Amino acid sequence: MILVTGGAGFIGSNFVLDWLAQSSEPVLNLDKLTYAGNLENLASLQGDARHVFVQGDMGDRALVERLLAEHQPRAVLNFAAESHVDRSIHGPEDFIQTNIVGTFRLLEAVRAYWSALPEANKTAFRFLHVSTDEVYGTLGPNDPPFAETNRYEPNSPYSASKAASDHLVRAWHHTYGLPVLTTNCSNNYGPYHFPEKLIPLMIVNALAGKPLPVYGDGQQVRDWLYVRDHCSAIRRVLEAGQPGQTYNIGGWNEKPNLEIVxxxxxxxxxxxxxxxxxxxxxxxxxxxxxxxxxRRYAIDARKIERELGWKPAETFETGIRKTVQWYLDHPDWVQRVQSGAYREWVQKQYGR
Known part of the structure; x- marks a missing residue:
């Protein structure tokens, strides 16, 4: 069994669905079910004994210790995070608590569990930490893309909190020997994306006849990665990545926001x-x-291709078409996820 934290969120739920579509190995799914966690994403797994869901906080050390002792996972994959830059600007404390304190408590629970494993299980165990390219800061128009060796220069409360969590994961490897893997991905898009992020917000607003709000001149450049490509990369890193190593995961799709819209x-x-x-x-x-x-993010994904043989299956053109079609095919999901609190948030962020 593997333990996934944040497995009801956008990337986490896609990972759980993809994992169980390709493997008989069960998933223990721990998710706090904050605004972005949505069990409806996992509705197709209802009654599937391979999927064990627990509502809870990765920062609840007693809960995590009990789950580890009861289920004895061979790996822990940490997707759980507060992840929206705009929200971090308005309310940074949640980001500090979840991304830094929560990761610390999870690491401590996992370290205690791992330390007590039989030697063979201890050697095979992995802790995979899912992070972001935003920890590297921003790029100029002609700068080379972010490599794993780039120094950290986070510029928002969100990216600073993720950078701190990355440092904790690294330190737990070098200090305690915990066999960790870290992935830093570019902007994800695809099914089940909560409609406050750029791509789903534009689709939903367009269909509703609402304005399509673009920040500034819209020339902010991002490297776009289809979420199921991201999931396949994480599976590959878990399978063959070297403990203590970082792998940047990107889609080789640099696009200005205005072009995306x-x-x-x-x-x-x-x-x-x-x-x-x-x-x-x-x-x-x-x-x-x-x-x-x-202004610009871009990922140099040559290391994961060179060392692990992974590269994305989707181009931006194929991935964005699949994404738009998914939202057109799932209006009920969109309607239910748009709670009153969500509408208030969009008005706060984009209204005058």
Missing amino acids: RTICTLLDELRPRADGRSYREQITHVADRPGHD
Whole structure:
């Protein structure tokens, strides 16, 4: 069995679904079910004995210790995190508590469990920590993409909290010998993405006839990674990654935000045309940029390809089409995830 934290969130739930589609090995899924955790993402696993769900906090050390003792997982994969930059600007304390304190407590529970394992199990055990490219800071237009050797220069409360968690994971390996793996990924997109992030927000707002809010000039560049490619990379790192190593995971898809929004509009014009026959591009609205907005991220994913033989299966063109189609096919999921609290948040963030 493997233990996954944050397995009801966007990336975590995609990972759990993909894992159980390809493996008979059970998953113990621990998720706090905050605003971004959604059990409906895992509805297809209802009644599947391979999926054991526990609602709880990775920072609850007593709970984690009990689960480790009861289920004896061979690996722990840490997806659990507060992950939205805008939310971290408005309320950084949750990010400190979850991403730093929560990771510390999880590491301590896992270290105690790992230390007591029989030698063969101890050698085979892995702790895989899922992180972000934002820990590296921002890039200039002509800078090379982020490599694993780049120094950390986080610029938001979110990225600073993730950088701190990465440092803790590294220290627990070098100090205690815990066999850790760290992955730093670029911007993910795909099914089950909570509609406050750029791509799902644009799809949902476009269909609702609402403005498509683009920060500043929209020329902020991100490297886009289809979520199921990310999941396959994590499986490969868990399978063959070297303890203590970091692997950057990217999609080789650098795109300005404005181009992303226009691409979504073009796809919707084709797949779900507006009743008046006009383009969804007319709904694009530029809003004030957010504080400290990093200008460019890009991942150099050559190490994971060279050492582990992984590279993404999707281009941006194939991945974004699948994503837009998924949202068109799942209006009930979108409607249910858009709670009153979510609408209040979008108004707070993007309204005047």
